[in-house]
Amino acid sequence: MGSGSGDDGRGRLGSTLSGLAVAVGSLLFLGGFGWGALAYQPYTVPTDSMTPTVSPGDRVLAQRVDGDEVRRGDVVVFRDSSWGGGPMVKRVIGVGGDTVACCGDGGLLTLNGEAVEEPYLGGERDRSVSSTFTATVPEGHLFLLGDRRISSLDSRSRLDGPEQGSVPRSAVTGRLDAVAWPLDGGVIERPRGFAALPGGVSEIGPVRLIAGAVAAGAVFILAGAAYGPVSRRRRARAASRG
Template identity: 75%
Template sequence: MATGRTGDGRGRLGSALSGLAVAVGCVLFLGGFAWGAVVYRPYTVPTDSMTPTVGAGDRVLAERIDGDEVRRGDIVVFRESRWGDLPMVKRVVGVGGDTIACCGDGGRLTVNGTEVDEPYLRDAAGPASPNSFTATVPEGQLFLLGDERMGSLDSRTRLKDPGQGSVPRAAVEARLDAVAWPLSGGVLERPEGFAELPGGVSRFGPVKLILGVVAAGALLIFGGAAYGPVARRFSRGSRGKVTADAG
Protein backbone atom coordinates (compact mmCIF):
# COMPACT_ATOMS: atom_id res chain seq x y z
CA MET A 1 0.00 0.00 0.00
CA ALA A 2 2.85 2.41 0.80
CA THR A 3 4.29 1.87 -2.67
CA GLY A 4 0.95 2.75 -4.22
CA ARG A 5 0.71 5.99 -2.23
CA THR A 6 4.25 6.91 -3.26
CA GLY A 7 3.40 6.28 -6.88
CA ASP A 8 0.24 8.38 -6.63
CA GLY A 9 2.25 11.20 -5.03
CA ARG A 10 4.80 11.11 -7.79
CA GLY A 11 2.02 11.09 -10.35
CA ARG A 12 0.37 14.15 -8.83
CA LEU A 13 3.72 15.95 -8.67
CA GLY A 14 4.45 15.05 -12.28
CA SER A 15 1.03 16.28 -13.39
CA ALA A 16 1.51 19.54 -11.51
CA LEU A 17 4.94 20.09 -13.05
CA SER A 18 3.68 19.28 -16.54
CA GLY A 19 0.82 21.74 -16.08
CA LEU A 20 3.27 24.38 -14.90
CA ALA A 21 5.49 23.70 -17.93
CA VAL A 22 2.54 24.17 -20.29
CA ALA A 23 1.49 27.38 -18.53
CA VAL A 24 5.01 28.85 -18.63
CA GLY A 25 5.37 27.71 -22.23
CA CYS A 26 2.17 29.51 -23.22
CA VAL A 27 3.37 32.70 -21.56
CA LEU A 28 6.72 32.53 -23.38
CA PHE A 29 5.20 31.52 -26.71
CA LEU A 30 2.47 34.16 -26.77
CA GLY A 31 4.68 36.75 -25.10
CA GLY A 32 7.36 36.23 -27.73
CA PHE A 33 4.87 36.81 -30.52
CA ALA A 34 3.49 39.89 -28.78
CA TRP A 35 7.01 41.25 -28.28
CA GLY A 36 7.81 40.64 -31.92
CA ALA A 37 4.62 42.39 -33.04
CA VAL A 38 5.57 45.49 -31.06
CA VAL A 39 9.20 45.63 -32.22
CA TYR A 40 8.90 44.36 -35.82
CA ARG A 41 6.78 44.95 -38.88
CA PRO A 42 6.34 42.35 -41.61
CA TYR A 43 6.92 43.44 -45.20
CA THR A 44 6.85 41.78 -48.59
CA VAL A 45 9.82 42.83 -50.74
CA PRO A 46 8.32 44.40 -53.90
CA THR A 47 11.19 43.99 -56.41
CA ASP A 48 14.35 41.98 -57.05
CA SER A 49 16.63 45.02 -56.66
CA MET A 50 18.04 43.59 -53.40
CA THR A 51 18.90 40.12 -54.71
CA PRO A 52 20.61 37.96 -53.73
CA THR A 53 20.23 39.25 -50.15
CA VAL A 54 16.44 39.34 -50.37
CA GLY A 55 14.33 38.57 -53.40
CA ALA A 56 11.04 39.79 -54.80
CA GLY A 57 8.17 38.34 -52.80
CA ASP A 58 10.29 37.49 -49.74
CA ARG A 59 8.57 38.09 -46.39
CA VAL A 60 10.90 40.02 -44.13
CA LEU A 61 10.89 41.25 -40.52
CA ALA A 62 11.89 44.89 -40.16
CA GLU A 63 12.57 46.52 -36.80
CA ARG A 64 10.63 49.73 -36.21
CA ILE A 65 13.28 52.43 -35.80
CA ASP A 66 13.74 56.16 -36.00
CA GLY A 67 15.66 57.47 -39.01
CA ASP A 68 18.37 58.85 -36.72
CA GLU A 69 19.32 55.25 -35.79
CA VAL A 70 20.25 54.30 -39.35
CA ARG A 71 23.89 53.44 -40.09
CA ARG A 72 25.78 52.62 -43.28
CA GLY A 73 25.16 49.07 -44.42
CA ASP A 74 21.59 48.89 -43.06
CA ILE A 75 18.85 47.58 -45.32
CA VAL A 76 15.92 49.89 -44.71
CA VAL A 77 12.27 50.22 -45.64
CA PHE A 78 11.46 53.80 -46.58
CA ARG A 79 8.69 55.77 -48.19
CA GLU A 80 9.38 58.95 -50.16
CA SER A 81 7.05 60.87 -52.48
CA ARG A 82 9.59 61.27 -55.30
CA TRP A 83 10.11 57.49 -55.29
CA GLY A 84 6.40 56.81 -55.72
CA ASP A 85 5.34 57.09 -52.05
CA LEU A 86 5.36 53.28 -51.70
CA PRO A 87 7.43 51.16 -49.30
CA MET A 88 10.85 50.59 -50.88
CA VAL A 89 13.72 48.37 -49.70
CA LYS A 90 17.34 49.49 -50.30
CA ARG A 91 20.74 49.43 -48.59
CA VAL A 92 22.18 52.59 -47.03
CA VAL A 93 25.72 53.20 -48.33
CA GLY A 94 26.12 56.85 -47.37
CA VAL A 95 24.96 59.24 -44.67
CA GLY A 96 25.00 63.03 -44.36
CA GLY A 97 28.41 64.52 -45.23
CA ASP A 98 29.66 61.44 -47.13
CA THR A 99 31.03 61.53 -50.65
CA ILE A 100 30.00 58.34 -52.45
CA ALA A 101 31.78 57.35 -55.65
CA CYS A 102 32.27 54.42 -57.94
CA CYS A 103 34.40 52.93 -58.83
CA GLY A 104 37.76 52.86 -57.06
CA ASP A 105 40.91 51.23 -58.39
CA GLY A 106 39.60 47.83 -57.32
CA GLY A 107 36.19 48.40 -58.88
CA ARG A 108 34.68 48.97 -55.44
CA LEU A 109 32.35 51.56 -54.02
CA THR A 110 34.20 54.28 -52.10
CA VAL A 111 32.94 56.25 -49.10
CA ASN A 112 35.00 59.38 -48.46
CA GLY A 113 37.79 57.83 -50.50
CA THR A 114 37.77 54.50 -48.60
CA GLU A 115 36.98 51.39 -50.63
CA VAL A 116 34.21 49.25 -49.17
CA ASP A 117 34.07 45.48 -49.52
CA GLU A 118 30.56 44.39 -50.55
CA PRO A 119 30.40 40.57 -50.64
CA TYR A 120 26.59 40.64 -50.66
CA LEU A 121 26.41 41.91 -54.27
CA ARG A 122 25.10 39.59 -56.95
CA ASP A 123 28.40 39.96 -58.81
CA ALA A 124 30.83 40.56 -55.93
CA ALA A 125 33.83 39.99 -58.23
CA GLY A 126 32.76 42.65 -60.72
CA PRO A 127 32.55 46.44 -60.37
CA ALA A 128 30.26 47.79 -57.66
CA SER A 129 28.27 49.66 -60.32
CA PRO A 130 28.09 49.33 -64.12
CA ASN A 131 28.16 53.12 -64.41
CA SER A 132 30.50 55.55 -62.68
CA PHE A 133 29.06 58.23 -60.40
CA THR A 134 29.91 60.62 -57.59
CA ALA A 135 27.53 62.15 -55.06
CA THR A 136 27.81 64.19 -51.89
CA VAL A 137 25.11 63.37 -49.34
CA PRO A 138 23.50 66.39 -47.63
CA GLU A 139 23.18 66.38 -43.84
CA GLY A 140 20.12 64.53 -42.62
CA GLN A 141 19.94 62.48 -45.82
CA LEU A 142 20.77 58.89 -46.85
CA PHE A 143 22.23 57.54 -50.11
CA LEU A 144 20.63 54.21 -51.05
CA LEU A 145 21.62 51.44 -53.44
CA GLY A 146 20.21 48.03 -54.31
CA ASP A 147 22.39 44.93 -54.02
CA GLU A 148 21.49 44.02 -57.61
CA ARG A 149 23.43 46.92 -59.11
CA MET A 150 22.77 46.09 -62.76
CA GLY A 151 19.03 46.75 -62.63
CA SER A 152 18.26 48.49 -59.34
CA LEU A 153 16.51 51.86 -59.59
CA ASP A 154 18.12 53.66 -56.67
CA SER A 155 19.93 56.88 -55.75
CA ARG A 156 22.17 56.54 -58.83
CA THR A 157 19.21 57.09 -61.14
CA ARG A 158 18.19 60.26 -59.25
CA LEU A 159 21.51 62.10 -59.09
CA LYS A 160 19.96 65.15 -60.78
CA ASP A 161 17.28 65.41 -58.09
CA PRO A 162 17.74 67.78 -55.14
CA GLY A 163 20.09 66.05 -52.72
CA GLN A 164 21.67 64.02 -55.55
CA GLY A 165 19.31 61.10 -55.18
CA SER A 166 19.40 60.89 -51.39
CA VAL A 167 16.32 60.60 -49.16
CA PRO A 168 15.60 62.16 -45.74
CA ARG A 169 16.30 60.05 -42.67
CA ALA A 170 12.70 60.76 -41.66
CA ALA A 171 11.54 58.69 -44.66
CA VAL A 172 12.83 55.48 -43.02
CA GLU A 173 10.16 53.30 -41.44
CA ALA A 174 12.12 50.22 -40.40
CA ARG A 175 15.37 48.24 -40.74
CA LEU A 176 15.50 44.64 -41.98
CA ASP A 177 16.73 42.04 -39.49
CA ALA A 178 15.56 38.71 -40.93
CA VAL A 179 13.83 36.92 -43.80
CA ALA A 180 10.80 35.09 -42.42
CA TRP A 181 9.93 33.38 -45.71
CA PRO A 182 11.45 31.49 -47.39
CA LEU A 183 12.88 29.84 -44.28
CA SER A 184 16.29 29.54 -45.93
CA GLY A 185 16.69 33.33 -45.70
CA GLY A 186 17.29 33.52 -41.96
CA VAL A 187 18.85 36.39 -40.06
CA LEU A 188 20.54 39.23 -42.01
CA GLU A 189 23.92 40.02 -40.50
CA ARG A 190 25.40 43.51 -40.52
CA PRO A 191 28.00 43.97 -43.32
CA GLU A 192 31.58 44.22 -42.08
CA GLY A 193 32.66 46.46 -44.97
CA PHE A 194 31.23 49.56 -43.25
CA ALA A 195 32.34 48.68 -39.72
CA GLU A 196 35.63 50.60 -39.88
CA LEU A 197 34.02 53.83 -41.06
CA PRO A 198 33.07 56.55 -38.54
CA GLY A 199 29.86 55.58 -36.75
CA GLY A 200 30.37 51.88 -37.49
CA VAL A 201 27.40 49.61 -38.17
CA SER A 202 24.13 49.43 -36.28
CA ARG A 203 23.48 47.09 -33.40
CA PHE A 204 21.48 44.00 -34.18
CA GLY A 205 17.82 43.93 -33.16
CA PRO A 206 16.26 41.43 -30.73
CA VAL A 207 14.97 39.05 -33.41
CA LYS A 208 17.26 36.19 -32.29
CA LEU A 209 16.16 36.57 -28.67
CA ILE A 210 12.50 36.73 -29.66
CA LEU A 211 12.84 33.56 -31.76
CA GLY A 212 14.58 31.86 -28.83
CA VAL A 213 11.75 32.81 -26.46
CA VAL A 214 9.10 31.51 -28.88
CA ALA A 215 11.05 28.26 -29.45
CA ALA A 216 11.51 27.72 -25.68
CA GLY A 217 7.80 28.27 -25.14
CA ALA A 218 6.91 25.77 -27.84
CA LEU A 219 9.23 23.15 -26.34
CA LEU A 220 7.72 23.59 -22.87
CA ILE A 221 4.18 23.35 -24.23
CA PHE A 222 4.86 20.15 -26.19
CA GLY A 223 6.99 18.67 -23.45
CA GLY A 224 4.41 19.36 -20.74
CA ALA A 225 1.55 18.11 -22.91
CA ALA A 226 3.43 14.92 -23.76
CA TYR A 227 4.15 14.09 -20.10
CA GLY A 228 0.64 12.82 -19.32
CA PRO A 229 0.39 10.18 -22.09
CA VAL A 230 4.00 9.06 -21.56
CA ALA A 231 3.55 8.81 -17.77
CA ARG A 232 0.29 6.82 -18.14
CA ARG A 233 1.87 4.41 -20.59
CA PHE A 234 4.85 3.94 -18.28
CA SER A 235 2.52 3.45 -15.29
CA ARG A 236 0.46 0.81 -17.12
CA GLY A 237 3.64 -0.97 -18.11
CA SER A 238 4.90 -0.95 -14.52
CA ARG A 239 1.60 -2.30 -13.12
CA GLY A 240 1.56 -5.03 -15.71
CA LYS A 241 5.08 -6.08 -14.76
CA VAL A 242 4.22 -6.13 -11.03
CA THR A 243 1.10 -8.27 -11.70
CA ALA A 244 3.10 -10.70 -13.83
CA ASP A 245 5.79 -10.97 -11.17
CA ALA A 246 3.14 -11.61 -8.47
CA GLY A 247 1.55 -14.33 -10.55
Protein backbone atom coordinates in the same frame (compact mmCIF):
# COMPACT_ATOMS: atom_id res chain seq x y z
CA MET B 1 -0.87 0.39 0.29
CA GLY B 2 2.37 2.31 0.74
CA SER B 3 3.39 1.69 -2.88
CA GLY B 4 0.08 3.00 -4.20
CA SER B 5 0.36 6.10 -2.05
CA GLY B 6 3.90 6.71 -3.38
CA ASP B 7 2.70 6.33 -6.95
CA ASP B 8 -0.11 8.80 -6.29
CA GLY B 9 2.39 11.27 -4.82
CA ARG B 10 4.68 10.96 -7.79
CA GLY B 11 1.71 11.31 -10.11
CA ARG B 12 0.56 14.53 -8.41
CA LEU B 13 4.10 15.94 -8.53
CA GLY B 14 4.40 15.01 -12.17
CA SER B 15 1.06 16.63 -12.98
CA THR B 16 2.10 19.79 -11.14
CA LEU B 17 5.41 19.98 -13.00
CA SER B 18 3.63 19.26 -16.27
CA GLY B 19 1.20 22.11 -15.69
CA LEU B 20 4.05 24.42 -14.71
CA ALA B 21 5.95 23.53 -17.90
CA VAL B 22 2.89 24.31 -20.03
CA ALA B 23 2.35 27.60 -18.20
CA VAL B 24 5.98 28.70 -18.57
CA GLY B 25 6.00 27.57 -22.19
CA SER B 26 2.83 29.51 -22.96
CA LEU B 27 4.32 32.62 -21.36
CA LEU B 28 7.50 32.33 -23.43
CA PHE B 29 5.67 31.44 -26.63
CA LEU B 30 3.00 34.14 -26.47
CA GLY B 31 5.38 36.67 -24.95
CA GLY B 32 7.86 36.08 -27.79
CA PHE B 33 5.18 36.63 -30.41
CA GLY B 34 3.95 39.74 -28.61
CA TRP B 35 7.47 41.13 -28.34
CA GLY B 36 8.02 40.40 -32.02
CA ALA B 37 4.82 42.19 -33.02
CA LEU B 38 5.91 45.28 -31.11
CA ALA B 39 9.52 45.27 -32.34
CA TYR B 40 9.08 44.14 -35.95
CA GLN B 41 6.95 44.77 -39.01
CA PRO B 42 6.64 41.92 -41.54
CA TYR B 43 7.14 42.93 -45.16
CA THR B 44 7.14 41.11 -48.49
CA VAL B 45 9.99 42.03 -50.85
CA PRO B 46 8.45 43.13 -54.18
CA THR B 47 11.43 43.21 -56.60
CA ASP B 48 14.81 41.64 -57.30
CA SER B 49 16.78 44.86 -56.69
CA MET B 50 18.23 43.51 -53.42
CA THR B 51 19.23 40.02 -54.54
CA PRO B 52 21.02 37.98 -53.35
CA THR B 53 20.51 39.48 -49.86
CA VAL B 54 16.73 39.21 -50.20
CA SER B 55 14.71 37.96 -53.15
CA PRO B 56 11.27 38.77 -54.59
CA GLY B 57 8.57 37.20 -52.42
CA ASP B 58 10.77 36.85 -49.35
CA ARG B 59 8.93 37.58 -46.11
CA VAL B 60 11.27 39.75 -44.05
CA LEU B 61 11.20 41.23 -40.56
CA ALA B 62 11.90 44.96 -40.40
CA GLN B 63 12.70 46.31 -36.96
CA ARG B 64 10.70 49.42 -36.17
CA VAL B 65 13.44 52.04 -35.83
CA ASP B 66 13.71 55.78 -36.16
CA GLY B 67 15.64 57.01 -39.18
CA ASP B 68 18.21 58.59 -36.88
CA GLU B 69 19.25 55.08 -35.75
CA VAL B 70 20.19 53.97 -39.27
CA ARG B 71 23.87 53.40 -40.13
CA ARG B 72 25.82 52.75 -43.32
CA GLY B 73 25.31 49.20 -44.57
CA ASP B 74 21.79 48.82 -43.15
CA VAL B 75 19.06 47.47 -45.41
CA VAL B 76 16.04 49.68 -44.82
CA VAL B 77 12.38 49.96 -45.71
CA PHE B 78 11.37 53.50 -46.59
CA ARG B 79 8.61 55.54 -48.19
CA ASP B 80 9.24 58.71 -50.16
CA SER B 81 6.83 60.50 -52.47
CA SER B 82 9.55 61.19 -55.05
CA TRP B 83 10.16 57.41 -55.26
CA GLY B 84 6.47 56.64 -55.81
CA GLY B 85 5.29 56.70 -52.21
CA GLY B 86 5.16 52.92 -51.75
CA PRO B 87 7.43 50.92 -49.41
CA MET B 88 10.84 50.19 -50.91
CA VAL B 89 13.89 48.21 -49.77
CA LYS B 90 17.46 49.47 -50.38
CA ARG B 91 20.85 49.50 -48.67
CA VAL B 92 22.25 52.61 -47.00
CA ILE B 93 25.59 53.47 -48.59
CA GLY B 94 26.13 57.06 -47.49
CA VAL B 95 24.84 59.33 -44.73
CA GLY B 96 24.77 63.12 -44.37
CA GLY B 97 28.10 64.70 -45.29
CA ASP B 98 29.44 61.65 -47.17
CA THR B 99 30.70 61.78 -50.74
CA VAL B 100 29.83 58.60 -52.63
CA ALA B 101 31.58 57.97 -55.93
CA CYS B 102 31.88 55.28 -58.56
CA CYS B 103 34.26 53.83 -59.13
CA GLY B 104 37.70 53.31 -57.63
CA ASP B 105 40.27 50.58 -58.20
CA GLY B 106 38.73 47.24 -59.08
CA GLY B 107 35.33 48.83 -59.69
CA LEU B 108 34.76 49.47 -55.99
CA LEU B 109 32.57 52.30 -54.77
CA THR B 110 34.40 54.91 -52.74
CA LEU B 111 33.10 56.64 -49.67
CA ASN B 112 34.87 59.88 -48.79
CA GLY B 113 37.72 58.75 -51.02
CA GLU B 114 38.08 55.29 -49.44
CA ALA B 115 37.19 52.11 -51.36
CA VAL B 116 34.43 50.05 -49.74
CA GLU B 117 34.28 46.26 -49.92
CA GLU B 118 30.73 45.07 -50.68
CA PRO B 119 30.57 41.28 -50.22
CA TYR B 120 26.78 41.30 -50.45
CA LEU B 121 26.78 42.09 -54.19
CA GLY B 122 25.55 39.28 -56.38
CA GLY B 123 28.07 38.91 -59.21
CA GLU B 124 30.82 40.45 -61.27
CA ARG B 125 28.43 42.68 -63.22
CA ASP B 126 27.05 44.05 -59.94
CA ARG B 127 30.54 44.45 -58.50
CA SER B 128 31.69 46.61 -61.41
CA VAL B 129 28.96 49.23 -61.71
CA SER B 130 29.34 50.73 -65.16
CA SER B 131 27.88 54.20 -64.52
CA THR B 132 30.26 56.82 -63.15
CA PHE B 133 28.88 59.26 -60.60
CA THR B 134 29.71 61.39 -57.60
CA ALA B 135 27.18 62.53 -55.03
CA THR B 136 27.47 64.45 -51.77
CA VAL B 137 24.76 63.45 -49.31
CA PRO B 138 22.93 66.36 -47.62
CA GLU B 139 22.75 66.37 -43.82
CA GLY B 140 19.85 64.37 -42.48
CA HIS B 141 19.66 62.26 -45.65
CA LEU B 142 20.65 58.77 -46.84
CA PHE B 143 22.14 57.61 -50.15
CA LEU B 144 20.56 54.27 -51.08
CA LEU B 145 21.59 51.58 -53.55
CA GLY B 146 20.27 48.12 -54.40
CA ASP B 147 22.51 45.07 -54.08
CA ARG B 148 21.66 44.05 -57.66
CA ARG B 149 23.34 47.10 -59.15
CA ILE B 150 22.82 46.05 -62.74
CA SER B 151 19.05 46.63 -62.57
CA SER B 152 18.25 48.48 -59.34
CA LEU B 153 16.49 51.83 -59.60
CA ASP B 154 17.99 53.72 -56.68
CA SER B 155 19.75 56.96 -55.74
CA ARG B 156 21.85 56.80 -58.92
CA SER B 157 18.78 57.43 -61.08
CA ARG B 158 17.91 60.62 -59.18
CA LEU B 159 21.29 62.36 -59.04
CA ASP B 160 20.04 65.43 -60.94
CA GLY B 161 17.63 66.36 -58.13
CA PRO B 162 18.42 68.90 -55.41
CA GLU B 163 19.10 66.11 -52.89
CA GLN B 164 21.33 64.17 -55.32
CA GLY B 165 19.21 61.05 -55.13
CA SER B 166 19.16 60.80 -51.35
CA VAL B 167 16.09 60.48 -49.11
CA PRO B 168 15.49 62.07 -45.70
CA ARG B 169 16.13 59.88 -42.68
CA SER B 170 12.51 60.47 -41.67
CA ALA B 171 11.42 58.39 -44.69
CA VAL B 172 12.74 55.20 -43.05
CA THR B 173 10.10 52.98 -41.46
CA GLY B 174 12.20 49.92 -40.61
CA ARG B 175 15.55 48.15 -40.80
CA LEU B 176 15.74 44.55 -42.03
CA ASP B 177 17.03 42.06 -39.46
CA ALA B 178 15.96 38.67 -40.80
CA VAL B 179 14.23 36.69 -43.52
CA ALA B 180 11.29 34.89 -41.93
CA TRP B 181 10.31 33.01 -45.09
CA PRO B 182 11.78 30.95 -46.63
CA LEU B 183 12.98 29.44 -43.38
CA ASP B 184 16.59 29.12 -44.51
CA GLY B 185 16.90 32.89 -44.96
CA GLY B 186 18.19 33.63 -41.47
CA VAL B 187 19.53 36.83 -39.97
CA ILE B 188 20.74 39.64 -42.25
CA GLU B 189 24.24 40.37 -40.98
CA ARG B 190 25.73 43.86 -40.96
CA PRO B 191 28.52 44.34 -43.55
CA ARG B 192 31.85 44.86 -41.83
CA GLY B 193 33.20 47.07 -44.63
CA PHE B 194 31.52 50.06 -42.98
CA ALA B 195 32.52 49.22 -39.40
CA ALA B 196 35.66 51.39 -39.32
CA LEU B 197 33.81 54.51 -40.53
CA PRO B 198 32.47 57.13 -38.09
CA GLY B 199 29.31 55.79 -36.43
CA GLY B 200 30.22 52.20 -37.25
CA VAL B 201 27.48 49.72 -38.10
CA SER B 202 24.21 49.11 -36.29
CA GLU B 203 23.57 46.22 -33.94
CA ILE B 204 21.14 43.49 -34.96
CA GLY B 205 17.88 43.85 -33.06
CA PRO B 206 16.32 41.32 -30.67
CA VAL B 207 15.24 38.91 -33.41
CA ARG B 208 17.42 36.05 -32.10
CA LEU B 209 16.12 36.48 -28.54
CA ILE B 210 12.55 36.53 -29.80
CA ALA B 211 13.05 33.40 -31.90
CA GLY B 212 14.72 31.69 -28.93
CA ALA B 213 11.83 32.56 -26.61
CA VAL B 214 9.25 31.22 -29.09
CA ALA B 215 11.24 28.00 -29.69
CA ALA B 216 11.82 27.41 -25.96
CA GLY B 217 8.14 28.04 -25.27
CA ALA B 218 7.14 25.46 -27.85
CA VAL B 219 9.48 22.88 -26.30
CA PHE B 220 8.09 23.49 -22.78
CA ILE B 221 4.50 23.24 -24.01
CA LEU B 222 5.11 20.02 -25.91
CA ALA B 223 7.05 18.47 -23.02
CA GLY B 224 4.39 19.40 -20.48
CA ALA B 225 1.53 18.23 -22.69
CA ALA B 226 3.29 14.92 -23.38
CA TYR B 227 3.62 14.06 -19.67
CA GLY B 228 0.02 12.92 -19.20
CA PRO B 229 -0.17 10.38 -22.06
CA VAL B 230 3.34 9.07 -21.31
CA SER B 231 2.53 8.66 -17.60
CA ARG B 232 -0.71 6.83 -18.35
CA ARG B 233 1.03 4.41 -20.70
CA ARG B 234 3.67 3.68 -18.06
CA ARG B 235 1.00 3.01 -15.42
CA ALA B 236 -0.92 0.76 -17.81
CA ARG B 237 2.22 -1.27 -18.59
CA ALA B 238 3.03 -1.55 -14.88
CA ALA B 239 -0.51 -2.72 -14.10
CA SER B 240 -0.41 -5.32 -16.87
CA ARG B 241 2.86 -6.72 -15.56
CA GLY B 242 1.45 -6.79 -12.01
